[in-house]
Amino acid sequence: MREPLLLPPPATSKPTAMAILASLVVVVVALLLHFAASPISKPTYHDLFLSLSDNSTAARHLRALTLRPHVASSAADAAVAAYVLSALSALPAHSASYGVLLSFPVRRSLSLAPSPSAPAAPFDLVQEVYPGDPYAAAAAEAIPTFHAFAASGAVAGPVAYANYGRVEDFEALVSLGVNLTGAVVLARYGKIYRGDIVRNAQDAGAAATVIYTDAKDYGGGAAGKPFPEGPWMPPSGVQIGSTYRGLGDPTTPGWACATGAGDGDGGECERWSVAEVAASGLVPGIPSLPVSARDGEAIHRTIGGRMAPDEWQGEEGSPVYRLGPGPGILNLTYMGNETIATIQNVFAVIEGKEEPDRFVLLGNHRDAWTFGAVDPNSGTAALLELAQRLWKLQKRGWTPRRTIVLCSWDAEEYGLIGSTEWVEENREMLSSRAVAYLNVDSAVAGPGFYSYATPQLDELIIDASKKVQDPDNSSQTLYESWIGSGNSPTIGRLGGGGTDFAAFVQHVGVPSVDIAFGEGYPVYHSLYDDFMWMEKFGDPMFHRHVAAASIWGLVALRLADDEILPFDYVSYALELQESTREIQHDVLGTPVSFSPLFKSIRELKSAATEINAEKKALEREIWGIKLEKNPLKVRELNDRLMMAERAFTDREGLCGRQWYKHLIYGPSQHNDYGSKSFPGIDDAIDEAKKSNASESWRFVQHEVYRVARAVTRASLVLKGKFT
Numbered sequence: 001m002r003e004p005l006l007l008p009p010p011a012t013s014k015p016t017a018m019a020i021l022a023s024l025v026v027v028v029v030a031l032l033l034h035f036a037a038s039p040i041s042k043p044t045y046h047d048l049f050l051s052l053s054d055n056s057t058a059a060r061h062l063r064a065l066t067l068r069p070h071v072a073s074s075a076a077d078a079a080v081a082a083y084v085l086s087a088l089s090a091l092p093a094h095s096a097s098y099g100v101l102l103s104f105p106v107r108r109s110l111s112l113a114p115s116p117s118a119p120a121a122p123f124d125l126v127q128e129v130y131p132g133d134p135y136a137a138a139a140a141e142a143i144p145t146f147h148a149f150a151a152s153g154a155v156a157g158p159v160a161y162a163n164y165g166r167v168e169d170f171e172a173l174v175s176l177g178v179n180l181t182g183a184v185v186l187a188r189y190g191k192i193y194r195g196d197i198v199r200n201a202q203d204a205g206a207a208a209t210v211i212y213t214d215a216k217d218y219g220g221g222a223a224g225k226p227f228p229e230g231p232w233m234p235p236s237g238v239q240i241g242s243t244y245r246g247l248g249d250p251t252t253p254g255w256a257c258a259t260g261a262g263d264g265d266g267g268e269c270e271r272w273s274v275a276e277v278a279a280s281g282l283v284p285g286i287p288s289l290p291v292s293a294r295d296g297e298a299i300h301r302t303i304g305g306r307m308a309p310d311e312w313q314g315e316e317g318s319p320v321y322r323l324g325p326g327p328g329i330l331n332l333t334y335m336g337n338e339t340i341a342t343i344q345n346v347f348a349v350i351e352g353k354e355e356p357d358r359f360v361l362l363g364n365h366r367d368a369w370t371f372g373a374v375d376p377n378s379g380t381a382a383l384l385e386l387a388q389r390l391w392k393l394q395k396r397g398w399t400p401r402r403t404i405v406l407c408s409w410d411a412e413e414y415g416l417i418g419s420t421e422w423v424e425e426n427r428e429m430l431s432s433r434a435v436a437y438l439n440v441d442s443a444v445a446g447p448g449f450y451s452y453a454t455p456q457l458d459e460l461i462i463d464a465s466k467k468v469q470d471p472d473n474s475s476q477t478l479y480e481s482w483i484g485s486g487n488s489p490t491i492g493r494l495g496g497g498g499t500d501f502a503a504f505v506q507h508v509g510v511p512s513v514d515i516a517f518g519e520g521y522p523v524y525h526s527l528y529d530d531f532m533w534m535e536k537f538g539d540p541m542f543h544r545h546v547a548a549a550s551i552w553g554l555v556a557l558r559l560a561d562d563e564i565l566p567f568d569y570v571s572y573a574l575e576l577q578e579s580t581r582e583i584q585h586d587v588l589g590t591p592v593s594f595s596p597l598f599k600s601i602r603e604l605k606s607a608a609t610e611i612n613a614e615k616k617a618l619e620r621e622i623w624g625i626k627l628e629k630n631p632l633k634v635r636e637l638n639d640r641l642m643m644a645e646r647a648f649t650d651r652e653g654l655c656g657r658q659w660y661k662h663l664i665y666g667p668s669q670h671n672d673y674g675s676k677s678f679p680g681i682d683d684a685i686d687e688a689k690k691s692n693a694s695e696s697w698r699f700v701q702h703e704v705y706r707v708a709r710a711v712t713r714a715s716l717v718l719k720g721k722f723t
């Protein structure tokens with residue numbers, strides 16, 4: 001083996017007097033240069049960043065951002081984009097527009113007859129405003145409750161109940177002999193992505209789907225009071241949302257259609273037609289509507305037949321749930337308008353001084369189904385508060401080593417559209433220059449810190465959490481509240497498709513993070529996700545908002561300022577080992593061997609250990625004083641750390657869903673919210689279990705080899721050596 005050009009020379013044995021004198025001179029010169037060039041050290045700036053937190057700024061921004069409902073491409077959305085652009089203008093900021101396919105409700109009706117011969121009564125499909133609601137006038141502008149991208153159509157059929165609409169729920173119905181052909185399936189929200197519920201219903205032969213909010217999951221139990229008295233979903237509250245199962249603009253799969261000034265809607269771009277989108281299978285082929293807990297209960301009362309299993313029942317006091325189909329008849333009409341609309345991403349850029357061509361990106365979406373106080377503008381408020389702190393650091397002489405980009409995405413709610421278009425458009429730039437992407441969607445929904453990351457960033461998040469104060473207890477750090485009574489924090493992974501990190505991780509392989517306070521909240525995607533809810537229940541003092549900004553910003557500052565990137569691939573190797581053990585357990589007794597994968601992971605661990613030692617060697621100190629490093633060596637080492645994640649991506653992508661390039665993390669096929677480790681192996685195992693054919697088990701083995709090869713390529717990148 002030959003050493004690559006930029007590795008440090010082997011350490012010499014005993015220092016001579018000459019060498020000691022020479023290092024003394026180096027130290028003195030380094031000290032002089034150090035103090036002359038930057039009067040305040042980077043860590044001091046980072047402490048300053050933490051000390052500048054300002055809850056009133058976060059609260060003020062959140063109030064301004066959530067005055068009106070602002071669905072993607074609406075006039076109110078454009079106004080919020082202008083607000084963000086102006087709030088970031090000191091950094092400075094710009095925006096970029098795209099013409100993308102969005103979906104709007106034109107006509108909806110739903111009526112219920114207790115039996116085929118009885119008269120039908122219509123539902124009003126309206127979320128009620130409560131007496132004294134300060135947002136009552138603006139609520140009238142809210143988009144009617146609907147499922148974006150549902151098929152248009154008019155359907156009448158007997159109702160059948162399918163619990164949470166998961167694959168296993170439909171399997172249970174089949175095994176119980178419930179005939180879903182032509183039925184209108186009633187399912188409840190709460191376990192999987194709604195687009196997968198509709199798809200499962202369609203696959204089961206249903207003619208339409210109605211998805212309701214069950215009081216058992218969103219009502220807070222007997223003592224739970226609905227908003228505005230309590231945080232729980234009011235009886236008329238409805239969860240709106242998309243049913244598109246892809247991501248990005250459905251008419252430009254894999255590429256973007258930017259609209260420059262005066263270009264109109266980007267009519268010059270290559271696009272699929274709406275008919276081609278429908279044929280892709282990524283949008284539902286049946287109509288669908290979301291309804292409230294109250295309407296769901298009324299529908300339940302008309303369903304007869306066999307009693308549903310215990311776990312399928314509602315809370316105490318609700319009617320007994322039965323499976324149907326019928327005798328209740330639901331008559332559903334939905335007409336949607338799928339149309340090309342203009343969306344806008346907003347950016348602020350703080351150019352790096354030493355490495356302006358290396359990017360640390362922070363992103364959050366801005367569009368909301370209604371007022372969006374939690375989802376997503378708690379994140380936007382945190383982003384703007386964070387931006388104000390960075391601007392204050394700049395005024396005190398700070399410039400980052402690498403370029404920091406703040407991103408405000410549009411049309412996330414429709415299918416991560418703004419971020420995905422931008423990533424597709426800038427794929428090569430990101431692939432060669434992005435250090436990390438740090439996402440925050442709903443920054444604050446309640447207490448408790450939650451974090452998700454690609455594993456080389458675990459240690460950095462843990463480190464940062466030790467410097468940030470717990471927003472709910474000033475006598476401990478965020479780290480202490482995070483680990484609770486345990487001794488290590490739990491960090492989730494980024495295979496899911498629920499928010500804007502997806503394209504960065506799963507399409508390009510950019511190391512990423514996602515953080516939030518609170519996990520889930522009852523008024524999600526309803527009319528009640530407004531500033532009042534946040535002020536009363538989500539974050540009364542706005543301390544969680546600033547804690548979110550603090551940890552988000554501190555992680556970003558370390559990534560932007562640390563001379564050597566704070567990545568640790570040993571945690572990646574350990575995590576992969578664990579995931580491999582789990583998936584291996586899933587196929588015990590089959591001919592599949594995981595030893596190629598285990599072997600490649602051992603190599604990764606040793607390459608990660610080696611590069612950590614190289615980092616240490618570069619960070620040599622004499623008498624506690626850091627030596628000047630060879631900048632080319634530092635750069636070369638950083639490039640290996642940055643690019644190793646890219647090696648987990650594969651040009652071919654996942655079998656049958658080629659857009660997904662990452663072989664380690666991707667969404668579950670059955671629940672887009674769910675993160676899968678080794679999604680390609682997982683898909684293959686699914687198939688093989690169904691058929692139990694020897695060639696399908698050989699295909700599982702092929703997928704294992706494919707992941708092993710990717711892991712080996714990552715080791716080579718870390719080593720920086722050819723074979």
Ligand SMILES: *[C@@H]1O[C@H](CO)[C@@H](O)[C@H](O)[C@H]1NC(C)=O
Nearest residue numbers: 158178179180181182183325
């Ligand atoms: C299921 O219901 C449909 C529609 O009512 C009917 O056409 C079909 O024959 C039924 N299938 C079975 C197996 O009962």
Ligand SMILES: *[C@@H]1O[C@H](CO)[C@@H](O)[C@H](O)[C@H]1NC(C)=O
Nearest residue numbers: 109111120154156331332333
């Ligand atoms: C369903 O409702 C629509 C709209 O209200 C109505 O025109 C239609 O006749 C109804 N169909 C049935 C089968 O009741």
Ligand SMILES: *[C@@H]1O[C@H](CO)[C@@H](O)[C@H](O)[C@H]1NC(C)=O
Nearest residue numbers: 104106336337338339340341
């Ligand atoms: C669909 O949306 C387009 C663009 O907003 C509008 O021009 C058209 O009138 C709408 N069609 C219907 C049926 O509402």
Ligand SMILES: *[C@@H]1O[C@H](CO)[C@@H](O)[C@H](O)[C@H]1NC(C)=O
Nearest residue numbers: 472473474475476477480481
């Ligand atoms: C706050 O943190 C301190 C130190 O960890 C702990 O002793 C105390 O119980 C916490 N208080 C609450 C209300 O959780």
Ligand SMILES: *[C@@H]1O[C@H](CO)[C@@H](O)[C@H](O)[C@H]1NC(C)=O
Nearest residue numbers: 055056059060540541542543
């Ligand atoms: C900010 O926090 C202080 C206490 O630390 C509190 O008095 C104040 O009300 C908070 N501001 C807002 C807008 O919640």
Ligand SMILES: *[C@@H]1O[C@H](CO)[C@@H](O)[C@H](O)[C@H]1NC(C)=O
Nearest residue numbers: 589590689690691692693694
């Ligand atoms: C799958 O096939 C193998 C070999 O053909 C057989 O031994 C095994 O019992 C089958 N497993 C299942 C679950 O059918």
